[in-house]
Amino acid sequence: MTAREAFNVALLDLLDDGGKLACADDPDAWTGDDPAEKARAARICRSCPLLPHCAAVAVEEKHQHGVWAGVDFGDRAARKAVAS
Numbered sequence: 001m002t003a004r005e006a007f008n009v010a011l012l013d014l015l016d017d018g019g020k021l022a023c024a025d026d027p028d029a030w031t032g033d034d035p036a037e038k039a040r041a042a043r044i045c046r047s048c049p050l051l052p053h054c055a056a057v058a059v060e061e062k063h064q065h066g067v068w069a070g071v072d073f074g075d076r077a078a079r080k081a082v083a084s
Ligand code: SF4
Pocket: 021, 022, 023, 024, 030, 044, 045, 046, 048, 049, 050, 051, 054, 055, 067, 068, 069, 070
Protein backbone atom coordinates (compact mmCIF):
# COMPACT_ATOMS: atom_id res chain seq x y z
CA MET A 1 0.00 0.00 0.00
CA THR A 2 1.35 3.42 -0.90
CA ALA A 3 1.45 6.26 1.58
CA ARG A 4 -1.31 7.97 -0.40
CA GLU A 5 -3.51 4.89 -0.19
CA ALA A 6 -2.89 4.61 3.56
CA PHE A 7 -3.69 8.31 3.93
CA ASN A 8 -6.95 7.86 2.03
CA VAL A 9 -8.00 4.93 4.21
CA ALA A 10 -7.26 6.94 7.35
CA LEU A 11 -9.10 9.94 5.92
CA LEU A 12 -12.20 7.87 5.20
CA ASP A 13 -12.12 6.58 8.79
CA LEU A 14 -11.79 10.14 10.06
CA LEU A 15 -14.69 11.35 7.94
CA ASP A 16 -16.82 8.35 8.98
CA ASP A 17 -16.21 9.37 12.59
CA GLY A 18 -17.38 12.92 11.83
CA GLY A 19 -13.91 14.44 11.73
CA LYS A 20 -12.44 16.72 9.14
CA LEU A 21 -9.13 18.12 7.97
CA ALA A 22 -8.31 21.71 8.87
CA CYS A 23 -6.34 22.09 5.66
CA ALA A 24 -9.43 21.30 3.61
CA ASP A 25 -11.26 24.30 5.07
CA ASP A 26 -8.51 26.85 4.45
CA PRO A 27 -6.21 25.47 1.73
CA ASP A 28 -4.63 28.84 0.92
CA ALA A 29 -2.85 28.86 4.29
CA TRP A 30 -1.19 25.52 3.42
CA THR A 31 -0.27 26.36 -0.15
CA GLY A 32 0.40 30.10 -0.12
CA ASP A 33 3.66 31.97 0.31
CA ASP A 34 2.80 34.11 3.35
CA PRO A 35 5.23 33.05 6.12
CA ALA A 36 2.76 33.94 8.89
CA GLU A 37 0.02 31.89 7.26
CA LYS A 38 2.37 28.96 6.73
CA ALA A 39 3.41 29.12 10.39
CA ARG A 40 -0.24 29.16 11.43
CA ALA A 41 -0.97 26.17 9.18
CA ALA A 42 2.00 24.27 10.62
CA ARG A 43 0.73 24.85 14.17
CA ILE A 44 -2.71 23.56 13.24
CA CYS A 45 -1.19 20.44 11.66
CA ARG A 46 0.26 19.42 15.02
CA SER A 47 -3.18 18.34 16.22
CA CYS A 48 -4.15 16.56 13.01
CA PRO A 49 -4.84 12.85 13.48
CA LEU A 50 -3.48 12.16 10.00
CA LEU A 51 -0.14 13.87 10.56
CA PRO A 52 2.04 10.71 10.21
CA HIS A 53 0.21 9.68 7.05
CA CYS A 54 0.49 13.21 5.68
CA ALA A 55 4.25 13.27 6.24
CA ALA A 56 4.60 9.90 4.53
CA VAL A 57 2.64 11.13 1.49
CA ALA A 58 4.70 14.31 1.21
CA VAL A 59 7.95 12.35 1.33
CA GLU A 60 6.79 9.53 -0.95
CA GLU A 61 5.44 11.97 -3.56
CA LYS A 62 8.46 14.27 -3.20
CA HIS A 63 6.46 17.43 -2.60
CA GLN A 64 8.54 20.60 -2.65
CA HIS A 65 5.89 23.19 -1.89
CA GLY A 66 3.30 23.79 0.77
CA VAL A 67 2.84 22.82 4.38
CA TRP A 68 2.56 19.09 4.95
CA ALA A 69 2.34 17.50 8.41
CA GLY A 70 3.38 20.74 10.05
CA VAL A 71 6.44 21.18 7.87
CA ASP A 72 7.06 23.76 5.17
CA PHE A 73 8.12 21.52 2.28
CA GLY A 74 9.33 24.59 0.41
CA ASP A 75 12.17 24.66 2.94
CA ARG A 76 14.75 22.14 1.69
CA ALA A 77 16.36 21.57 5.10
CA ALA A 78 13.01 20.98 6.78
CA ARG A 79 11.95 18.66 3.97
CA LYS A 80 15.15 16.63 4.25
CA ALA A 81 14.74 16.35 8.02
CA VAL A 82 11.31 14.77 7.59
CA ALA A 83 12.56 12.39 4.91
CA SER A 84 15.47 11.11 7.02
S1 SF4 B 1 -1.19 17.19 8.89
FE1 SF4 B 1 -1.59 17.10 6.66
S2 SF4 B 1 -3.72 16.42 6.49
FE2 SF4 B 1 -3.40 17.18 8.56
S3 SF4 B 1 -4.01 19.35 8.55
FE3 SF4 B 1 -1.79 19.25 8.18
S4 SF4 B 1 -1.58 19.23 5.94
FE4 SF4 B 1 -3.71 18.69 6.42
